[in-house]
Amino acid sequence: MSARTLTINQTLVSAREGESVLEAARDAGITIPTLCHLDGLSEVGACRLCLVEVAGSSRLLPACRTTVSEGMQVQTDTPRLQEYRRAIVELLFAERNHVCAVCVASGHCDLQDLALHVGMTHVRYEYLAPSCAVDTSHPRFGIDHNRCVLCTRCVRACDEVEGVHTWDIAGRGVAARVITDLNVPWGEATSCTSCGKCLLACPTGAIFPRGSTVAEVQRDHSSITRIMTARGERW
Amino acid sequence: MSKTIIIDPVTRIEGHAKISIYLDDVGEVRTARFHVTEFRGFEQFCVGRPFWEMPAITARICGICPVSHILASARTGDALLAVAIPPAAEQLRRLMNLAQIVQSHALSFFHLSGPDLFMSIATEPGQRNVLGLAAQDPELVRSGIRLRQFGQDLIEALGGRKIHPAWAVPGGVRSGLDAATRTAFSARLPEALATTQVALARFKDLLEPLSAEVASYGRFASLFMGMVAPDGTWEHHGGNLRVVDAQGHILADNVSPDGYAGLFGEASEAWTYLKFPYYTPHGYPEGMYRVGPLARLNVCRSMGTPLADAELSEMRQRANGGPVTASFYYHYARLIEILAGLERIGQLLADGQLEAKNLRADAGVNRFEAVGCSEAPRGTLFHHYKVDEDGLITYVNLIIATGQNNLAMNRTVAQIAARYLRSDRLDHTLLNRVEAGIRAYDPCLSCSTHAVGQAAFELELIGADGTVVDRMVRGK
Numbered sequence: 001m002s003a004r005t006l007t008i009n010q011t012l013v014s015a016r017e018g019e020s021v022l023e024a025a026r027d028a029g030i031t032i033p034t035l036c037h038l039d040g041l042s043e044v045g046a047c048r049l050c051l052v053e054v055a056g057s058s059r060l061l062p063a064c065r066t067t068v069s070e071g072m073q074v075q076t077d078t079p080r081l082q083e084y085r086r087a088i089v090e091l092l093f094a095e096r097n098h099v100c101a102v103c104v105a106s107g108h109c110d111l112q113d114l115a116l117h118v119g120m121t122h123v124r125y126e127y128l129a130p131s132c133a134v135d136t137s138h139p140r141f142g143i144d145h146n147r148c149v150l151c152t153r154c155v156r157a158c159d160e161v162e163g164v165h166t167w168d169i170a171g172r173g174v175a176a177r178v179i180t181d182l183n184v185p186w187g188e189a190t191s192c193t194s195c196g197k198c199l200l201a202c203p204t205g206a207i208f209p210r211g212s213t214v215a216e217v218q219r220d221h222s223s224i225t226r227i228m229t230a231r232g233e234r235w
Numbered sequence: 236m237s238k239t240i241i242i243d244p245v246t247r248i249e250g251h252a253k254i255s256i257y258l259d260d261v262g263e264v265r266t267a268r269f270h271v272t273e274f275r276g277f278e279q280f281c282v283g284r285p286f287w288e289m290p291a292i293t294a295r296i297c298g299i300c301p302v303s304h305i306l307a308s309a310r311t312g313d314a315l316l317a318v319a320i321p322p323a324a325e326q327l328r329r330l331m332n333l334a335q336i337v338q339s340h341a342l343s344f345f346h347l348s349g350p351d352l353f354m355s356i357a358t359e360p361g362q363r364n365v366l367g368l369a370a371q372d373p374e375l376v377r378s379g380i381r382l383r384q385f386g387q388d389l390i391e392a393l394g395g396r397k398i399h400p401a402w403a404v405p406g407g408v409r410s411g412l413d414a415a416t417r418t419a420f421s422a423r424l425p426e427a428l429a430t431t432q433v434a435l436a437r438f439k440d441l442l443e444p445l446s447a448e449v450a451s452y453g454r455f456a457s458l459f460m461g462m463v464a465p466d467g468t469w470e471h472h473g474g475n476l477r478v479v480d481a482q483g484h485i486l487a488d489n490v491s492p493d494g495y496a497g498l499f500g501e502a503s504e505a506w507t508y509l510k511f512p513y514y515t516p517h518g519y520p521e522g523m524y525r526v527g528p529l530a531r532l533n534v535c536r537s538m539g540t541p542l543a544d545a546e547l548s549e550m551r552q553r554a555n556g557g558p559v560t561a562s563f564y565y566h567y568a569r570l571i572e573i574l575a576g577l578e579r580i581g582q583l584l585a586d587g588q589l590e591a592k593n594l595r596a597d598a599g600v601n602r603f604e605a606v607g608c609s610e611a612p613r614g615t616l617f618h619h620y621k622v623d624e625d626g627l628i629t630y631v632n633l634i635i636a637t638g639q640n641n642l643a644m645n646r647t648v649a650q651i652a653a654r655y656l657r658s659d660r661l662d663h664t665l666l667n668r669v670e671a672g673i674r675a676y677d678p679c680l681s682c683s684t685h686a687v688g689q690a691a692f693e694l695e696l697i698g699a700d701g702t703v704v705d706r707m708v709r710g711k
Contacts, residue, residue, distance in 0.1 A: 214401035
């Protein structure tokens, strides 16, 4: 596999052919914020937090879905990108009902961490305050759509790691919701193996162990990577 | 022409309130109304949440007594799970509730009511606060602050934080208390006990010079309700309810918390968001009852610990043996409860089982409706939930101590006004007296209306024709 040399934030970086800009940056110790990305899962480029500026492109490109090329010049942290990222995080908060003070994942939440990372002090947009359901029909887990950011990490973990595809998305735009099977209550989703990988993948408190209380949900997202790595080594 | 006096806002209470004093045609006080003017709607927006989250959500009703809501809610959750929680968890919850009683009572006595008790009634309102008292009597205030700190630190050691510790959960608690921490708190107990005993001695010295206030700051017959242990001793968590009348006759006894609806109704009035619970067999408003420190001491047989029992006997002797009907004695009762709390904390800290690993019972949803109850510092607190088969809340009713004292607080204001209002004009002295009378109940309005509160006080004087004759505003 041949190497590619590119410049990220004025630093020369060496990357493997076919690697994404996100991977190359992380290998070089450069942090690009992400939300829908999870090591071990495929990339969907949905959250747009990893958008970077690439010389010669008039558009911003998602680092997770952009392959490195020789001589590529990338900027990951310009004022424009910082402003966009902050706006994206604010819009996520405005779209559903994220109340950290009483959330099961408070203190262990990727969205909360992101808000701190991008310097969100308040939300400039009007809250939509949608009426979202909570589904605790599953004996072990619950899904609170108030806290879902539609990153689809649960959908991909279920499909790609567990190989079941219980989770999917129904609806469009702000009306989109993650669903189990053909939009039945989770407890009635016969395909679900109750493995809990969706819980491990979830970045917020949307998917939680049933019976959890505030700040109690601590997950190890890297479990997904470990499973995929082990599987690669064995097969 | 009759008139109305309005005090708005009421200060040094937890919340925002307004008081109207109504005069009749000859200028005598006809009645008084204690208005709570804000509204939050907790009972509505909890609907749809998993009941396991309720301790943490309802804790947010109040920053002073979150522990009371956490414990009442967790207890309701235990009943929905239909479990008996591990014994160590039960003891740990009791320990936290005692710490809460100590810290909240210390706040009420030293920080909020201290200026009323130990400063002249004529003191200018700007000076009549804990800072003014600290300038006059620094050791009293310093020791009171440290006493409150003791309770708050113990809550933090148990729950990880002083305010809103999401620690008690349906089925038990999240963590125990190790030996080193228990030893450290035991070492702080003597100072806390000494502070309480000094405060008791100083309070008793006031009873003679303030005998007019004792007689007029809410001295009337009423019922009293509180929790007692099976043997009738003072209880704050896990006991059953007892109702006594002003002569000490037991009207209802050994009533489990889910029997509250059979005993108490709730009336509402258009002029306040605070409801009026009453003892149903006596009707509204004759079924007026009081809860809180004084009520708990009136319903119990004894305190169950030596120092507190000696003080209880003395208090009862001062009140000629029967139930104490003067609300001024709420302060007295509060100090005795601090003493009892500290003594019981000492006993619990010596208990090695608080380190147990098994602190949380696990179960599914086994009941669809439950009532949980705990003695909050201000009185008996009820949480009543209904859930669906997945454990999602469909109905919430919270019965708060301050609400249960609502009728008595109105009566107290009317009594003070009748005794001290000398004209159809308000002055700072009357304002101070009315506020001090209300403060004996240590009302928490953010809790009682589950409403957003700013400490503020408003007093209005209203004539017989409904016109506002005079008005004073303070705080805000």
